[in-house]
Amino acid sequence: MLTTAQQIEGWPQTIAQFERLVGSTQDNLVNFAFHLLGNRDDAEDAVQDVYVQAYRDRVKRQHITEVRPYLFRMVRNRCTDLHRGRLRRTGEAVTDQICSKEDTFSLVAAQEQSKELSRLLDGIPRREAEVIRLRVVADLSFAEIAIVVGSSVSTVKSRFRYGLDKLRSALKAKGETRWTVGKLSV
Amino acid sequence: MDCRKAVRLMTGLFDKEVSPETEQVREHLASCTACRIRFEESQQLFEMVRQPSRVAASNRFGAKTMKAIVNEAAAEAATTGKSWRSQRWLRLTLAACATALLIFLLPSLPSFLGQRHSNAAFGVLAQSIDAMSSAQTLHMTGRMRTIPGDNFELIGANYDFVPLEMWRQFTPSRWRVEKPGRTVVMDGASSTLLIGKSNSYMTASPQAGFVEWLRPLLNPESILQNELDAAKAKQSDATVTEANGIIRLTVQRKAEGVSANSWTLNKSIQESDHTCIYTFDAATKRLQSLQVAIHVGSQDIPVLELNDIRYDEPLPDSLFALQIPAGATQLVSAGEMSQPATAIVGPKDAAEYFFNGLAQQDWNAVLGVYPASAVPDGIKKYYGGLTILSIGEPFQSGLYRGYFVPYQVRLLDGTVKSHNLAVRNDNPQKRWMVDGGY
Numbered sequence: 306m307l308t309t310a311q312q313i314e315g316w317p318q319t320i321a322q323f324e325r326l327v328g329s330t331q332d333n334l335v336n337f338a339f340h341l342l343g344n345r346d347d348a349e350d351a352v353q354d355v356y357v358q359a360y361r362d363r364v365k366r367q368h369i370t371e372v373r374p375y376l377f378r379m380v381r382n383r384c385t386d387l388h389r390g391r392l393r394r395t396g397e398a399v400t401d402q403i404c405s406k407e408d409t410f411s412l413v414a415a416q417e418q419s420k421e422l423s424r425l426l427d428g429i430p431r432r433e434a435e436v437i438r439l440r441v442v443a444d445l446s447f448a449e450i451a452i453v454v455g456s457s458v459s460t461v462k463s464r465f466r467y468g469l470d471k472l473r474s475a476l477k478a479k480g481e482t483r484w485t486v487g488k489l490s491v
Numbered sequence: 492m493d494c495r496k497a498v499r500l501m502t503g504l505f506d507k508e509v510s511p512e513t514e515q516v517r518e519h520l521a522s523c524t525a526c527r528i529r530f531e532e533s534q535q536l537f538e539m540v541r542q543p544s545r546v547a548a549s550n551r552f553g554a555k556t557m558k559a560i561v562n563e564a565a566a567e568a569a570t571t572g573k574s575w576r577s578q579r580w581l582r583l584t585l586a587a588c589a590t591a592l593l594i595f596l597l598p599s600l601p602s603f604l605g606q607r608h609s610n611a612a613f614g615v616l617a618q619s620i621d622a623m624s625s626a627q628t629l630h631m632t633g634r635m636r637t638i639p640g641d642n643f644e645l646i647g648a649n650y651d652f653v654p655l656e657m658w659r660q661f662t663p664s665r666w667r668v669e670k671p672g673r674t675v676v677m678d679g680a681s682s683t684l685l686i687g688k689s690n691s692y693m694t695a696s697p698q699a700g701f702v703e704w705l706r707p708l709l710n711p712e713s714i715l716q717n718e719l720d721a722a723k724a725k726q727s728d729a730t731v732t733e734a735n736g737i738i739r740l741t742v743q744r745k746a747e748g749v750s751a752n753s754w755t756l757n758k759s760i761q762e763s764d765h766t767c768i769y770t771f772d773a774a775t776k777r778l779q780s781l782q783v784a785i786h787v788g789s790q791d792i793p794v795l796e797l798n799d800i801r802y803d804e805p806l807p808d809s810l811f812a813l814q815i816p817a818g819a820t821q822l823v824s825a826g827e828m829s830q831p832a833t834a835i836v837g838p839k840d841a842a843e844y845f846f847n848g849l850a851q852q853d854w855n856a857v858l859g860v861y862p863a864s865a866v867p868d869g870i871k872k873y874y875g876g877l878t879i880l881s882i883g884e885p886f887q888s889g890l891y892r893g894y895f896v897p898y899q900v901r902l903l904d905g906t907v908k909s910h911n912l913a914v915r916n917d918n919p920q921k922r923w924m925v926d927g928g929y
Contacts, residue, residue, distance in 0.1 A: 331556070
């Protein structure tokens, strides 16, 4: 999480400021990318690309004060590009990737839960699913999500509400009275 | 509030930020069973999809990413190299290159205490480079075991400490280094050395090597690069630790230029086995102190301490204007020296020519190998009329590019002096000149 000072400071301009930015945002961004790409190595590659791009564009982005949501926006766009590229190359679904040999048990568990969430969100419109994912995975506020997706806050809230309604209807239609995420019963 | 509006505003209860309507919505939910059930279902769904497991970045991710960013900075600097508009850009570029080198070398530095630790150390050092490159002025005060008036490189385990002070202004680039009996000032256009003992001075280019080993200290962001260059070349062993708000870079280095003759061993920091300890303030990320100890036998003997380093002090212009005392002798370059009466063919010949001139008090002859516009009065009084007892075979030692010629002379007062005269001819004119040791 960026500190207030960093948010006011705006887009980082020096190597030292970028070092602080990486330290304070890397876990949240990698977690978000992980849920979009399905494996940590790819997630880290995507997030690293974003940080380098953020450095490269530091001058033209220096007016931006809401750094955190913009980084999520960049990660989201980068993952979308990677996703499309991967599908063009191999035709494989990203969430079916096998864990790398470095993945630990907790990574495997997280991967299972991510797959389950994707399975649930696949049944509702993409834009509504995206807002829900940004709220529950990236832990962004609706105002921040509005920056990420480039819409108004009221539109974001509507998508969230409609998304939850459709998710609930879909689950009821399938007769799933107890929903599970990964191995955890809810 | 009606149910339609309540359902719309209910979304705000799932936000991270509390909206003004929250209280009204909660009041409605308390009184409307249908809306409350709808909200509870949504809440259950929301809690269900919230991810209990989060994935963190791997331990190596931070360092790897910073390496990529620094590489980007270095590449950027390289492509804009021809259009550097200011010294600041040059310094930032050098800083970026130093950081890149640092990251490159981190895996090879042997004493890091685990991955997380090295990431933290890297981060602080990268910030140090950045912080130092933003300094406007630098003022360092300390002490050094050396001989007052002698060259800035000379150290000795048995010498007393003498004070040492250095000032650096980055824009425009000017600096001053001073110890008792010797001052060097670089005013942006040239550097001037003033030697009080012989009342002589020399003016040369800004890059003249008047301050020798101390020179890198005037560019603090280059310290890391210099040290890590040495680590890369396996000339040193570097360690970084952090404790109590202080980052400590310890560099152990072997004597350079070790040769069969040990005359120069332990006479300069570079020609000694030594340890440099740089400390950086963890809060400001700037160089805080430097201590250098040479290893002589089983002893570690401190020879240089810079414990007071101040940044961004206003420095008066007068610091960078050196007043040459009236009557001071100007030291000259090889190309400006007087011609000797006979050809000098080697280091021993040069030493003989020098001492013969002193013995005969033939000052014009002395100037054939002594690089000055006139022979300083101090030399005339001390050495004039001496008797040559012996002149030995020249030898080389350490990093010195010239030769040392052993000699023994008897002065007019009867004192016998034995020493090694330093002579060199590594100049474009290949002129032999006396460089020290008298």
